[in-house]
Amino acid sequence: xxxxxxxRIVDSELSDRLDAMGAVLITGPKWCGKTTTAIQKxxxxxxxxxxxxTAAYLAxxxxxxxxxxIGDNPRLxxxxxxxPVLWDAVRTAVDERNEEGLFILxxxxxxxYSQIMHSGTGRISRLVMRPMSLYESKESSGSxxxxxxxxxxxxxxxxxxxxxxxxxxxxxxxxxxxxSSLSKKNDKASLFVASSYIDDICENDVSTxxxxxxxxxxxxxxxxxxxxxxxxxxxxxTVLKDMNANFDNMVESTMYAYLDALNRIFxxxxxxxxxxxxxxxxxxxxxxxxxFIDPSxxxxxxxxxxxxxxxxxxxxxxxxENLCVRDLKVYSSKLGGQISYYHDRFGLEADAVLHxxxxxxxxxxxxxxxxxxxxxxxxxxQLKELVIKYNQNTQTSKIRxxxxxxxxxxxxxxxxxxxxxxxxxxxxxxx
Numbered sequence: 001x002x003x004x005x006x007x008r009i010v011d012s013e014l015s016d017r018l019d020a021m022g023a024v025l026i027t028g029p030k031w032c033g034k035t036t037t038a039i040q041k042x043x044x045x046x047x048x049x050x051x052x053x054t055a056a057y058l059a060x061x062x063x064x065x066x067x068x069x070i071g072d073n074p075r076l077x078x079x080x081x082x083x084p085v086l087w088d089a090v091r092t093a094v095d096e097r098n099e100e101g102l103f104i105l106x107x108x109x110x111x112x113y114s115q116i117m118h119s120g121t122g123r124i125s126r127l128v129m130r131p132m133s134l135y136e137s138k139e140s141s142g143s144x145x146x147x148x149x150x151x152x153x154x155x156x157x158x159x160x161x162x163x164x165x166x167x168x169x170x171x172x173x174x175x176x177x178x179x180s181s182l183s184k185k186n187d188k189a190s191l192f193v194a195s196s197y198i199d200d201i202c203e204n205d206v207s208t209x210x211x212x213x214x215x216x217x218x219x220x221x222x223x224x225x226x227x228x229x230x231x232x233x234x235x236x237x238t239v240l241k242d243m244n245a246n247f248d249n250m251v252e253s254t255m256y257a258y259l260d261a262l263n264r265i266f267x268x269x270x271x272x273x274x275x276x277x278x279x280x281x282x283x284x285x286x287x288x289x290x291x292f293i294d295p296s297x298x299x300x301x302x303x304x305x306x307x308x309x310x311x312x313x314x315x316x317x318x319x320x321e322n323l324c325v326r327d328l329k330v331y332s333s334k335l336g337g338q339i340s341y342y343h344d345r346f347g348l349e350a351d352a353v354l355h356x357x358x359x360x361x362x363x364x365x366x367x368x369x370x371x372x373x374x375x376x377x378x379x380x381x382q383l384k385e386l387v388i389k390y391n392q393n394t395q396t397s398k399i400r401x402x403x404x405x406x407x408x409x410x411x412x413x414x415x416x417x418x419x420x421x422x423x424x425x426x427x428x429x430x431x
Contacts, residue, residue, distance in 0.1 A: 022094030044071030131177030162427030176296025
């Protein structure tokens with residue numbers, strides 16, 4: 001098993017957290033590789049979904065959950081949320097033993113705090129795992145490190161080439177970063193994984209997450225509408241109107257219940273607006289930008305294909321942004337990366353603002369081809385100038401100037417412009 005394991009960027013982060021904390025919780029969408037990654041570090045494993053043992057495990061959890069924690073450490077408890085009492089059992093064991101690296105928990109839904117006694121703060125570290133980035137799937141060359149870009153503004157990137165043609169990039173977005181899709185016999189089978197994932201979401205997962213039955217066709221309609229508004233800050237009322245134009249009327253409260261369930265199973269992965277005080281607050285657009293945990297979800301929801309997207313680059317531009325945000329979140333995780341976006345009513349924008357936990361940040365635009373690079377660079381430079389002017393006119397609450405201005409492209413050549421903006425193909429990036 002270990003010889004065929006494809007290394008993940010999260011591997012080192014998991015090791016660091018096990019060295020520092022008594023337990024680590026790995027959350028993220030189904031099929032993204034949480035269990036496989038955890039097994040690489042675990043010395044014993046408890047799989048709550050083992051059909052031959054689930055009933056016995058649940059019965060034990062009700063009577064004496066500490067029995068399920070017995071085993072060599074780190075002990076992996078896979079899909080722990082099937083018996084929420086295990087959370088408090090792990091926290092208690094960590095307190096009593098006062099050791100690091102005792103347990104790894106994995107789960108495909110967010111924690112329901114109403115079912116546990118203690119948040120686990122200081123005992124259990126939380127780590128979000130995502131589908132594979134292009135570098136992890138061995139499609140990005142990894143010639144340009146995100147960390148190195150932040151550490152060295154003068155990093156030489158001129159002439160570095162991406163191995164990804166636009167055809168390969170479109171296929172990667174349609175297939176997604178699901179590990180199982182990389183081992184299929186042919187392209188058709190690889191693309192089928194995302195469609196199967198959608199089926200699983202609609203028929204089962206979205207209902208089991210909170211125990212409330214949801215109509216699969218309504219879930220599909222919601223995913224389609226969300227996908228049609230991908231990478232935009234469209235209001236949820238727009239999504240509701242879109243659904244009701246093609247479906248029986250859904251009330252707003254029901255839609256939000258569905259959206260909450262999709263968030264809890266890590267299907268939706270919106271990013272918030274960055275709202276610095278460089279302009280009047282009323283000029284900042286504060287709605288979240290709609291994104292999925294992986295672009296292939298939108299592709300499957302809209303029943304698109306690589307062939308169709310080759311004829312519709314406008315639609316692929318939005319999917320490309322989703323792919324780039326996914327990869328940036330993977331690459332920046334160990335640096336404490338948080339992604340937002342900026343857009344004000346004056347038209348000034350940055351598709352993404354990547355903040356690191358040490359205060360450094362990058363203003364980023366996503367552009368498929370070279371035609372839009374000039375305008376994208378102007379937007380970034382104008383936003384940087386706005387920050388500079390704000391700092392010149394205020395004595396307090398100064399805002400740090402951006403450390404990087406980057407246009408991430410679907411092209412094949414990296415270079416630095418004379419104005420300092422770095423043009424980087426997504427197929428060159430790594431952590």
